[in-house]
Amino acid sequence: MLQDMWSTFIERKEFFLGLLWEHIEISLAAIVIAVLFGGLVGILISEFQKSAKPALGVINFLYTIPSISMLGFLIPLSGIGNATAVIALTIYALLPMVRNTHTGITNVDLAILEAAKGMGSTRLQILLKIKLPLATPVILSGIRSMVTMTIALAGIASFIGAGGLGVAIYRGITTNNAAMTMAGSLLIALLALVVDFLLGFIEKRMKKHSARSKRVNRVLAAAAATACLAVIAGTVFRPGSKDTIHIATKPMTEQYVLGEMLDLLIEQNTGLNAELTQGVGGGTSNIQPAMESGEFDLYPEYTGTGWNMVLKEDSLYTEDLFPIMQQAYKDELNMQWSGIYGFNNTYGLAVRREIAEKYDLKTYSDLQSAARQLTFGAEYDFFEREDGYDALCDAYGLKFGRIMDLDIGLKYQAISQGKIDVMVIFTTDGQLSISDVAVLEDDKNFYPSYLCGNVIRSEILETYPELNDVFSALAGLITDDDMAQMNYAVESESKEPRTVAEEFLREKGLLE
Template identity: 50%
Template sequence: MNIKIKRRTIVVILAAVLAAGVFAGCGKSKEPIKIASKPMTEQYILTEILGQLIEHDLGVKVEITKGIGGGTTNIQPALLKGDFDLYPEYTGTAWLTVLKHEKEDDPDVLYENLQKEYQEMGLHWSGLYGFQNSYVLAVRKEAAEEYGLKTFSDLAAASGNLIFGGNPDYMEREDGYPMICEAYGMEFKGTVDVDIALKYQAMANQEIDVTNAFTTDAQLAAADVLLLQDDKSLFATYYAGTVVRNDTLEKYPGLADTLEKLTGQISDDEMREMNYQVEVEGKDEKDIARDFLTQKGLLN
């Protein structure tokens, strides 16, 4: 009888030890994945998409820190230190700002080399979402149709008949208005300084014909404009993707597969529309992210 009691006691103790070990392991695996974002609407939406998809697939909580001042300048060092696990980044920014290389015109060559150099830092690029947030020129659709404008070179040929309007800093920056004029030989009929928030209204009022823009500007989703092709590849490519720590990928099995689900899922038009819904229509980025993931079949 005593032997049985002792055996039973040992079994109970072993079970308790094993359970404690299991729960300790679970506690460790349940540490939240920390996601960072730059201070811009687009990044708020992207981090919500990443966070909701991770929580859905892995059952792991995420902590999102939105709007970090300085953007890449402060997020990259924090990522290297382990303060964050991942964040959305742009290939052009990584290549020019982080690695401080000269512009690379071939996006495939850039991405291949970017991946190699980031691996040396213990970081990984997990695919590309599909859209890029790059510099572009927008033209009133009526003007584009009248002069047959599709490319920057087309615009240069017709620039003497058109008025360019841009925000003051862009008009003065060396890599802004002066650079495109010199590179393409543009000589506009006139130029106008326009507040960045009012330039699309100025185009709608036919006060200006051309303006500088980013490919995923929210207002482009509603503006009656045409985006021109940079046919000389003057501007760097800024495809968006996820930068994640290698040790985070090791710590959370399945995370790599989850992140890759977003590869090629977001077009320029879709990103513009999501930005528009948050910035102009005042919708919550969490709701926009959930709707996007549901429409893509990534949430059950």
């Protein structure tokens, strides 16, 4: 595994170093804000003790909110991307910062404070010259623990389309690339250790009080502050291009490949820049609001999902409804469908082969008699979809003994390990052909059509009509077998999605 991790890192060095820099930017922005704001709050509640209990109570409450929930709360307010990630990380970083600042100041020896008052020192002088210097060791201890926690927690930023090393972790899980997942995790751990070492060095320097040490400390503090401000300024004021198409993809192997295809063809055929945000957690539920707010311009979507999940229609989708759906997208969302790829990635049910043989399962209806003894597994959003778990169970009269929420990249591992017995699959899954599962027949034709196409904001298509050439080139290009083979190449042959996309487009004569 170590050799695989090292090989993956060397082969994708630019990819990992880019994510490392993004991770530092996101973490540092949250840390600086937390130190400044949290330190100020800690000082204020120490000086005005009546406010300490309610203030710490509120911060403690925020700290108990699960990180996924926090991101979900913030997305409607600040959207998808780095801004939301920084806000969430700052909130979690406040508790150790506020608490340690408050604890350090309030634990200063009262006799020292009384002596200072007796000598005529003002309240501000006592705070700046006595309380804060004496509380510094406790405050620095809080900063060290806060920084380590923030760097580790920043990995979750990729769930909402932000950058950082979490992208490597999440993409590795989704594409069955353990080496990429471990490399991303190890880099986060090393970054946290390096920063903790630097903070430990600073803490030791602070304990030296000679005139020379103080001069050196001031120079080091100025250099560190300048570096922090430069990183934050580069993050906040990074220039953007007005001719950039912002593409999003869901956390699925085939979507990674499709995103790379769009990126390659847009930049080659239109001269526009393409900015690709891969694997946005939550899929449609997070990408669609970001499309409506203008954060994303384009993403691959499935017709059945658009009908049931976006338009909230209860009826079964069939492709003869496409004109109605297209018009609804234009009228209600100011978006439209373009470039239907040709493959139909519909849902299916797969059962562990030994279970299928034990209960003689061949169709969905056969599951009815055995479901209470089985564990059903699916990705998170399947349990919330209009055409998801509840609708499936109602249609076939199913009641499973247990259900398990799984990341989309872990389902095949779970069923091979016997953790689940039945799972939802996509008909173009690359791992389907090499897994010991039986695919059941949808004997009541429950699942609608899920042709894949592109949803784009109408404003973007009107501004850049040359994109129509890209969509025309992609229309009808990919069969079910083509997509399954590309997924297999990524998930089982450890090829990069961009490499697979390039090879396919060159084979079709679309890349120069």
